[in-house]
Amino acid sequence: MSHVHLAKNIIQIYQKFGRDWSKLRGNHLYEKKWLNRFLDVLPASATVLDLGCGSGNPIAAYLIENGCQVTGVDRSEVMLEMARESFPEQTWINADIRHFHAEQKFDGILAWDSFFHLTPDDQHEMFAQFSAHAKLGAALMFTSGPSHGEAIGEMFGEALYHASLNAEEYRTLLTQYGFDVVKMVAEDPECTGHTVWLAKKMNHIP
Template structure:
């Protein structure tokens, strides 16, 4: 368990050291489009979205910006945030650890796509209070997780890449406890690269 915690703690450093490689290897096509459409359908046109773990801003943040949404992107990697600033200078980009998210405002949409699942079990549990703190009635929340409770270790550039997931029942409980109603959920969606996706809305 301790090794897994250590692997989770070094995720920010891993992405920072390999930022350029990650950006070049990240697919720019929007296989996520059907879920992004469901997400933005809950957000007013021109509304505010915070992209939690935004990476280099492509393709998700680009999609939101090009469709007229006001994007705030946060990522723990200064190098990835620099790429975002260069590509989309009119958006708001901030270096921040999602585990300590404190932007001092509410948003119309919160998205943590392929980022939230790098946190430990306890780190994920604590995020729900932060989601609530940045939301208001009607705020949409979308994140990806694993399909079941557990930890998994991937590999990136020959280094361990930590992932974890709570159980579906625990995610349902946490969402409800923090005022979010589930709009849609799909485990290992074959139409979305086998991603497990949660879409909810603050009541």
Template sequence: MSFHESLIRGLYDRLAERYIADRPSVPWSERPWLDRFLTHIPPGGSVVDLGCGAGTPIGRYLLSRGHAVTGIDTSPRLIAHCRATLPDGDWRVADMCTLALSRQFHGVLAWDSFFHLGHDAQRAMFPVFRDHALPGATLMFTSGAEHGEAYGDYHGAPLYHASLAPEEYTRRLADNGFSVVDRVFDDPDCAGHSVWLAQRTH
């Protein structure tokens, strides 16, 4: 684990209550992408949410649509909140980078979480995505628009982000059996997110 990644893990657990208060109770800008993601998943299909945070709004929305949700986060405080408020989900304290659940899902989601990992950790995630994706499964994650690193600020704490180049994401997806369904950079209808939607083809 890099220094940057350890900072992120500590930040979200330390500021868990603020994060819970900051997140809206319903998906706003994320909803069109979540709906696109779900069009590729069968009714009642399973989704693993990597970096699920407080479970709201995304986990709550997926559950409301009838899907079986397994949420993964490194913050014990956030997972405790998920278990208390969304008991229909399966919420686990774990590190997405070393995840090995010995099962596969219809959907793999890493929204506003994967991009907190450093470059090498992101590269190592693509086999993790593959290992948890059923044949034909859908993968969606957010990234930056170009190779680089950046810091934001969250209640006075530095918030690390990193991105690979789009060409590298495309190559690593292909190398792990995924084809790109769509990608949009700096989506103005989604608060400037850069979003990847892919499907496991082999």
């Protein structure tokens, strides 16, 4: 099976195993240190666009607890059902994060453990998405791989596609779309080995 096909299969996997994955993931917030850094860049009562929000637990839940108004976007209706059950006062939208469009601009944009399921070409295109939905001064946080390449993981017996650009490519794209890097850690040992980018929108770029 080609990598392109595996990338397209991501949505079906999370639709099929959404509830099982959420149980396996649990509510332990190993991302807390990074979420606090994200919150530190945000204003009070911030609006946050969570791209690939899943069930909303535990990440969106933590943002909501800290006063954020969350708009979550995910292509898995199963995951969104869980989000709506848990947080009916927030906004949950079934859409492909690559093609989602809102008139609203947000104080923060998050793509945690979702962005890295996209192909390298789609990742390039996502920076226009980030920019289009970011207010001036907005925080952007996403997870990537540590270096350029594609990798195939596994979830419940299904092949799970991941890809990454190299760090210099990400820095170039962020600059191109008006973001300054606030903090980046590759394979953070304090966050289960995640490679995390936190940036701030400093210039209006179309």
